[in-house]
Every structure is written in structure tokens, then in C-alpha cells.
Amino acid sequence: MLVYLLRRLAVALCVCVAVSALSFGLMFVVGDPAVAIAGAGGSARDAEAIRHAYGFDRPYVVQYLGWVGHVLRGDFGQSIYFNMPVTEIVRARLPVTAILGGVSFTLALVVAVPLGIVAARKPGGLTDRLALLLAVTGQAVPSFWLGLMAIVVFGVWHGLVPTSGADTWQGYILPVVVLAYSAMPAMMRITRSGMIEVLGTDYIRSAEAKGLPTWQVIVGHALRNAILPLVSLAALQLGVLLSGSIVIESVFALNGLGRLAWESLLRADLPVVQAVILILSLVYVVLTTAADLVNAWLDPRIRGVR
Incomplete structure (x- = not known):
């Protein structure tokens, strides 16, 4: 397990370096960042002054290493639009995204896993059909449309909950x-398909033939093997919820990282965009690495143990 852990950590470190290089390179995707910062009304002299002040006239590698050094100390630079440290802006917006993504993920997991298990018990039955209908509907309906309908029905028509903002937990x-x-x-x-496959194996039929309780067969024997692909998917889904909530944050006027990234792109606030992309990318790296380690712990074959 230790060898597998070190190997996965080495891969994660390489990915982090690549992500940091790509995040820093975004500064130059739009062209000359000094011109972008100066704006449409800026002159060539203004752009040259900005280029010298921000160090854009130095070699790319020198700029990158200097930026990485500041990032490792928690310094993402100064926001061009807000004229304040990027770290303070991110720190103020991060809790909203963390709460929204974390609670949403927990709720989805609490509903999805039991529903998948129940549906797998009798494939083709009424419960299975209803679960698949719910899944197809959830994948087909755009989240922004569902959000707008929820605002109209529960916020405007009935006034049960706030329609925007996160001043209270009801928001x-x-x-x-x-x-x-x-x-x-x-x-x-994926829970349903994994459980259907595992429940048809010989060792599950043997456990049932021994007279073990149904819950013990499902939780103690079947779920441990069926949950392996779910762990990897759940890590990706959590990353999506944390980084891809820009639409929901915009619909419900929540000041999280997703909305911050969108606003910063519109304002050409490149240091903020860099920081948000780097942070959310590192979250993906950490989550996928953690999922691999959990799967290796659940299944010794993954880490090469025979």
C-alpha cells in the first residue's frame, strides 16, 4: 500500500505542476496581458508601464517561477478590478461554493445510493422503472431551467423560501x-448497475443460501465491491459541483467562486481568473487521488496485492 500511495502522490504532484503552468499560461492566452489590463482607452505608454510594473517584460520561466513562489506563500497577487489582494476575495467567496457543493453532494449521495440499491434488487420492476425515469429526467432537464422553475414555484408563487442570496440558510x-x-x-x-452485477455472483448466492439477513448480504458483501466505480465517480461529481456551479450561483445570485470566475473573465481580471482556475483544478487532483487511494484500500488487487 505504501508503494502505491507514493506512486499516486508522485503522479498527483506532476499533475499539480502541469496545472499550475497552464493556469499561469492563461495570462498570455488573451495576447499581451499589459494591453488587456490597460483597457481599450489605454495608450501604448500605459501598456509599457503596466508591462514593467507587473514584470511582463521578464522571461516567461522567470515570471512563472516567481508566480509559483508567491502562490506557495498564499499570495495570488492583486486584483485588477477590485484593487485588493486576490487571496482576500477568494477567501470571502470560497465558503459559499464549499457549502453549496458539499451539501448538494451529500444530498445527492444519500438519495442516489439507496435508490440504486433498491432498484437493483428487482431489475425491471416498478421501483427500478421509477428510479430510471428519475435519472433520465435529471440528466435531460437543464439545471438553469430547473432553477428558474424552482424560483417561480417555491419562491414567487408560494413564498416558501428566498429566491436569491445566501444571507440565511434558507437561501x-x-x-x-x-x-x-x-x-x-x-x-x-452506476450504483444500480454495480449492484446488479454483484448480486448475480456466486458468493452472494452462497451468502443468501446460508440464511444471512438481506441487509447484511447487501451492505456487508455486495456493496463493498459494487461501490468501487461509485467512489471514482463521486470524486468527479464533487469536483464538478464545486467548480461547475457557476450557472446555479448566477441563477440564485450566490457570490461563490463560480460566479467570481465568470465576473472576472468579463472584466479581464486575470489574476483572479488564474487563482480560481488553479484552486478548483487542485481540488480535482486531490479528490481523484483520494478516490484512487480509497479504491485501493477497498480492493487489494488495485494496489497489486494478490
């Missing part, structure tokens, strides 16, 4: 439910 109810509903179908379907 998270609608966006959490909408985001969870969009993440639930994939996890439910």
Missing part, C-alpha cells in the same frame, strides 16, 4: 436541491 435550499438533482442520476445509475 441555500433551492440551489442545493437543484444542484443535487443534477448530480444524482449518474451516481444512482
Whole structure:
């Protein structure tokens, strides 16, 4: 296990270096960043002054290493639009995205796994058909449309919950439910397919023949093997919920990282865009690495143990 752990950590470190290089390179994708910062009304002299002040006239490698050094100290530079440290802006917006993504993921997982298990018990039955209908609907309906309908029905018509903002915990109810509903179908379907495959194996039939309780057969024997692909998918889904909530944050006017990234792109606030992309990319790396380690712990074959 230790060898597998070190190998996965080495791969994760290489990915982190690549992600940091790509994040820094975004500064130059738009062309000359000094011209972008100067804006449409800026002169060539303004652009040259900005180029010298920000160090854009130095070699690319020198700029990158200097940027990495500051990032490792928690310094992402100064926001061009807000005129304040990027770290402070991200720190203020991060809790909204973390709460929204974390609670949505938990709700989706709590609903998807039991529903997938129940559906797998009798494939083709009424429960299975209803679960698949729910999954297909969740994948087909756009999250922004579902969010708007939720606002109209529960916020405007009935006034049950706030329609925007996150001043109170009630403001998270609608966006959490909408985001969870969009993440639930994939996890439910992979749980269902995994359980159907495992429940048809000989060792499960032997456990049932011994008279073991149904819950013990499912939880103690079947779920451990069926859950392996779910762990990997769940890690990706959590990353999507944390980084891809820009639509939901915009619909419900939540000031999270997703909305911050979109606003910064429109304003050409490149240091903020760099910071958000780097942070969310590293979240993906950490989650996928953690999923691989969990799967290796659940299944010794993954880490080469025979």
C-alpha cells in the first residue's frame, strides 16, 4: 500500500505542476496581458508601464517561477478590478461554493445510493422503472431551467423560501436541491448497475443460501465491491459541483467562486481568473487521488496485492 500511495502522490504532484503552468499560461492566452489590463482607452505608454510594473517584460520561466513562489506563500497577487489582494476575495467567496457543493453532494449521495440499491434488487420492476425515469429526467432537464422553475414555484408563487442570496440558510435550499438533482442520476445509475452485477455472483448466492439477513448480504458483501466505480465517480461529481456551479450561483445570485470566475473573465481580471482556475483544478487532483487511494484500500488487487 505504501508503494502505491507514493506512486499516486508522485503522479498527483506532476499533475499539480502541469496545472499550475497552464493556469499561469492563461495570462498570455488573451495576447499581451499589459494591453488587456490597460483597457481599450489605454495608450501604448500605459501598456509599457503596466508591462514593467507587473514584470511582463521578464522571461516567461522567470515570471512563472516567481508566480509559483508567491502562490506557495498564499499570495495570488492583486486584483485588477477590485484593487485588493486576490487571496482576500477568494477567501470571502470560497465558503459559499464549499457549502453549496458539499451539501448538494451529500444530498445527492444519500438519495442516489439507496435508490440504486433498491432498484437493483428487482431489475425491471416498478421501483427500478421509477428510479430510471428519475435519472433520465435529471440528466435531460437543464439545471438553469430547473432553477428558474424552482424560483417561480417555491419562491414567487408560494413564498416558501428566498429566491436569491445566501444571507440565511434558507437561501441555500433551492440551489442545493437543484444542484443535487443534477448530480444524482449518474451516481444512482452506476450504483444500480454495480449492484446488479454483484448480486448475480456466486458468493452472494452462497451468502443468501446460508440464511444471512438481506441487509447484511447487501451492505456487508455486495456493496463493498459494487461501490468501487461509485467512489471514482463521486470524486468527479464533487469536483464538478464545486467548480461547475457557476450557472446555479448566477441563477440564485450566490457570490461563490463560480460566479467570481465568470465576473472576472468579463472584466479581464486575470489574476483572479488564474487563482480560481488553479484552486478548483487542485481540488480535482486531490479528490481523484483520494478516490484512487480509497479504491485501493477497498480492493487489494488495485494496489497489486494478490
